[in-house]
Amino acid sequence: MDKTYDPANIERQWYQRWEQNEQFKPRGNGRPYCIMIPPPNVTGTLHMGHAFQDTLMDILIRYHRMAGDRTLWQPGTDHAGIATQMVVERQLNEEGKTRHDLGREAFVDRIWQWKAQSGGTIQNQMRRLGASVDWSRERFTMDEGLSDAVQEVFVRLYEEGLIYRGQRLVNWDPVLQTAVSDLEVESAEEQGSIWKLRYPLDDSDEYLVVATTRPETMLGDTAVAVNPEDERFRHLVGRYVRLPLVGRRIPIVADEYVDPAFGTGCLKITPAHDFNDYQVGLRHGCEPINVLTEQACINDNAPAAYQGLDRYEARERIVADLDAAGLLEGIDPHRMMVPRCDRTGVVVEPYLTHQWFVDLTRDVQQDGRPGGWSAITRPAIQAVRQGQIRFVPENWTKTYYNWLEDIQDWCISRQLWWGHRIPAWYDAQGNVYVGRDEPDVRARHNLPADHPLSQDEDVLDTWFSSALWPFSTLGWPEETDELATFYPTNVLVTGFDIIFFWVARMIMMGLYFRDDVPFREVYIHGLVRDSEGTKMSKSKGNVLDPIDIVDGIDLESLVRKRTTGLMQPQRAKAIERQTRQAFPEGIAAHGTDALRFTFASLATTGRDVVFDMGRVDGYRNFCNKLWNAARFVLMNTEGEDCGSDGETVILGDAERWIISRLQKTEAAVTEAIEQYRMDQAAQAIYEFLWDEYCDWYLELSKPVLQGDATADQRRGTRQTLVRVLEAVLRLAHPIMPFITEEIWQRLAPLAGKSGDTIMTEPFPVAEPGREDPAAEADIRWLQRFILGIRRIRGEMDIPPGKPLPVLLQNSSASDRERLERHRPALDFLARLESVKVLEAGETAPESALALVDQLEIRVPMAGLIDRDAELARIDREREKLTRDYERTRNKLDNESFVNRAPAEVVQRERDKLADMTGSLERLAEQRQRIERL
Known part of the structure; x- marks a missing residue:
């Protein structure tokens, strides 16, 4: 072995060898075990959240592979409708073109070309981090098989009345000009205003003062609402006001939604431009009036003076006109939550538009009782209630129920060109026909070839295709062998932020189309944050690239990486200062195993994973410790007699002790992984390898190997050195695959192993019969004795190599027997000059004291130090x-x-x-x- 551990020299070669030898494919006849990777965006690069999540999945996969299970980790990527379309549109903009210049078909072809050239970045990064996915089965949500599955699901749900097209409010991005999901909307507190507007009563000279944070939407008001318990306005309920600037007569209604303490206690109701107002409008029969275009400009439903104005230009004009008319009561500053699209940064509008929806709320009959959810939603709730699916930690079950029990119908259409185009066609009369393709539609509805049909322009929400991921990737709608073998999968590993957007929808679809849950357990992990507990984001300048931690990066390159693309120069300078302060020498190379071990150690049950580079430094040292321990073992065992089965070996107390401790560590690691406590598995491995094997057993082996021990004793020690290290390499392999493989290849022949790779060797199983309480008690006494001497040296500043005279007081027969038996180890490790056992009543000179239960270990100070x-x-x-x-x-x-x-x-x-x-x-x-x- 090389003298110095250099991860760069071993990691790439081992991954290439594993992949070339197809080690990641399911093999054997063991129990099926399957994990579906949450498909990352094809546009993306591996961020810390991906790296953390992939490490947890890989630990489980490697563990079950070694446990003999027939293991599949299914990889793939998501077509990421909005993100991918934006990437290619930016490229076109740099060429002075738009997608409309190309047309839909050519634009989609351009995206496929981009994917072929640039879409593999994240897969290569996964390889760097050791992800042992079955690359031969890699899927893409837009590939032919998955597209067939998406089409089949849409058609069946439509035929069964669970997909419909209707006019509803959605989150609308005026830049992208498409509906967006709640997950693509980030709300943050911003400074705004409350405008207080006077609405004249229709039948008197009085007026109501209404409060609004968006005065431009008043053009679409259809009511004014007050709280029914508000005595100030109770007498006005049922009367009407005249809508300023518009002249429309609108009613005053009473609704409990209104907070009497907010603003003036009177709210304008604009059903077409506010989600809460929409519900109030439904309760009171108020017709929604849309006053915005897709670009968030005022449309022709508003007075001509405002038509065509951008929403914010219209706001200024409307406020000025109200002020001129004496209808502006006042403006107050107000902090409020503002929703912005995470892709464009633009403020999202609630927008009334025709979209396609999955029905998740229609009442159904079940066991003769009326239900509260649709035929899709109810089984998803029952599956968790009845224990078919278990959440880990269990507390996330409540979040799951809360979302599903307060669910809304799912908007599945997007106004994009990249994605699964909705399989619906329209004729000139506006009739809708749904089918697998146009010939299927014509055949189903007996439409002649000359009957004009045009396909719906919209595509499906990306979450629609990813909801089918657990069974579509296995070949559905075909009944494949893989589907029969690996569905349901075993566990889903994901963050809590997509429990509804992805987890719940997979459960819904799996139960509806496969009549079984898509996975048995859902392991929810926390979200990775920086060392101060702050969410990582490029705008904050605290993003870490996992590959930079693996390979290292110099300061100037790190600065460029963190500031490139930032629009505001001041922000870029601030991030540069932060980076130079936090990483004055850049980031040193740590290797993949150190980073993976860090992730495992951080995988607690909390919501947040606070990442600190100091921990990676520590686990890089841990890898060094393992490497150096292996070099010591090999230097003392290669070419030596390590004993084979049947040969006589003598196992001393130290050998019996380390074997006993290994059994307990094996049991602890197995239990921790089975319970998804990777932090506890990492801790058990760390403590055994560093604290017990390296710091104690290797040292205890030296007096045997270098002293007057018999050949049988030396053979027993060499055998134990090799076999315990070989077992702990297998134990650590799921977390640290590269260094364990490299060392195992050198050590395996000495341990009687002949396999091709550690990753297919059996995972260590504890043998309770090999636990040895007596040996553990003996070595515990020895350790406390040695640590007592070392503490005295440290406190008195006595050089480590200086032999010490020791006096023992209050010694028992057991202490004296152990002293005699362990004297060689004590002399070697504690550097003892002499040991004298004091008789009862014999007085000791002034000395430093250490205790082992009742035993007093005394080191006389006279002559040892310069007072x-x-x-x-x-x-x-x-x-x-x-x-x-x-x-x-x-x-x-x-x-x-x-x-x-x-x-x-x-x-x-x-x-x-x-x-x-x-x-x-x-x-x-x-x-x-x-x-x-």
Whole structure:
């Protein structure tokens, strides 16, 4: 093995070898185990959320593959309708063209060309992170098979009355000129205003003052609403006002939706431009009047003076006209939530338009009782209630129910050119015909070839095709062997932010079309945030590219990467300053295994995953520790007698102890992975490998290998060194695939293994009969003895290599027996000069003390240290520590700091003060002991 661990030299070659040898395909006759990858956007690159999620899935896949299951991790990408169309449209804009210059067919061809050239970025990044997906089965939501599935589902749902076309309010992006889903809308608090407008009563000189945050929509008002319990306005309910600037007579209605404390207590009701107003309008029979175009300009349903104006230009004109007419009561500043499309950044409009919907709300009869949801929604609720699907952690079940029990019909149409075109055709009379293609439509409805038909221009929402992912990727609507084998899949691994948008819809579709759930468990993980707990985003300048952490990146390249594409120069400069401060030397290369181990260690049950580069540094050191341990083992075992089955070996206490500890670690790791606690699995592996195998067993093996042990003892130690390390490599492989494979290939022959790769070796299974409580108790005593001596050395500043005389007081027969049995290890690891057991009543000289239960371990101080020099050293250390203590205490005494600094910063200062207090106390005690010498 190379002297230094260099992940770059091993990772690419191993992944290529695994993929070339088709190691990721399902094999064997074990239980089927399948995970569907949440399909990333074909336009995308791998971000930290992807890397975290893919690591969790790969741990499960590699674990079950090693457990003997017939394992499939199904890969694929989503066609990402809006995002992909925007990418190619930008390219056309740079050429001075638009998609309309090309026409629909040529534009779609251009997107396919772009995908062929640039659409594989994320797959290559997945390879870099070790994702062991079956690439031979990779799917794309627009490929021929999945397109057939999408078409089949649409047609069947339409025929069964569960898809309809209707006029409803949707989220509308005026730039993209399409409906968008709630997931594509980000609402943030912004500064706005409340305009108070006077609406004259129709039958008197009085007026009502209404409050609105969007005065331009008043042109579409159809009512004014007050709360029925508001005594100020109760007498006006049933009367009418004249809509200013328009002249329309509209009613005053009473509705509990109105908050009497908001604004003036009177709300204008604009059903065509507000989701809540739409519901109020339905309750009171108010006709919705749309006053906006698709571009968010005023349309011809409004007075001519405003037609054609952009919505914000219209706002200014309307407010000015109301003011001139004496109808503007006032304007108050107001902080409010503003919805913006995450793709374009433009404010999204509630917009009344004809769209296609999946019926999720129509009442159905079930067991003779009226239902509250459609034939699609009800089974999805029951599947979780009845335990067919389990959420992990379980608390996300409540979120799932809340969404489904307050569900709205699903808008599935988008006004785009890229996507699955809706399989509906229209004739000149406006009749709608749905079928798998135009010949199918003509055959179904007996339409002659000369009967003109035109296909619907819209495409389906991307979430519609991804809702079919668990069965469409396995060949449905064909009844394939893969579908019979791997459906239902075992677990879905995903973030909580798409429980409804994707998880619930997959459950609905799976139950409806396969009569079974799409997966048995849903493992919900947190969302990756930066070390301050802030959401990662390019605009904040805190995004980390996982590949940069793997390969490393210099500071200047990192700065360019983080600031490129930012529109505001001031923001770019701020992000540059942040980057230079946070990464003054850039990001060092850490390798994939260190990053994966970091992700595993962070996979707790919380909502947030706080990512800190310091943890990756620590796990890079962990990889180094494993590498160096393997080099030690190989240097002491290659070409040596390691014992084979049937040969005589003697296992000492240390060997019995490490084997016993291995059994408990194997059991802990298996249980943790089965319970989706990757953090606990990582912790168990880390503690065993670093704290027990490396820090203790390797050291305990040295007196045997280098001392006067017998050949059988040395053979037992070598065998244990090899077999325990080989087992822990298999244990760690799902989390750290590359380094474990590299070491295993060298170690396997010594352990009697002859497989091609560690990834198909059996996952270690604990053998309870090999646990050894007696050996564990013995080594625990030995460890405490050695740690006691080391603590005394540290406190008294005694050089590590200086042999120490030791006195034992209050020793039991067991202590004395253990002392004799472990004396070689104690002399070697604790550097003992001599050991004297004091008789009962015998007084010990002034000495430093360590305890092992009742046993007192004493190290006489006389002659070991220079008394005056040691006192001077302690005084210098106390003086420096006192200065730091005072500085920190003064900071915490400053109310301004405590009140304004982030809570985590204040807590760090408090923790630092507590540590310094303890250190000062220990130095005082140490000085007193030395003064007595």
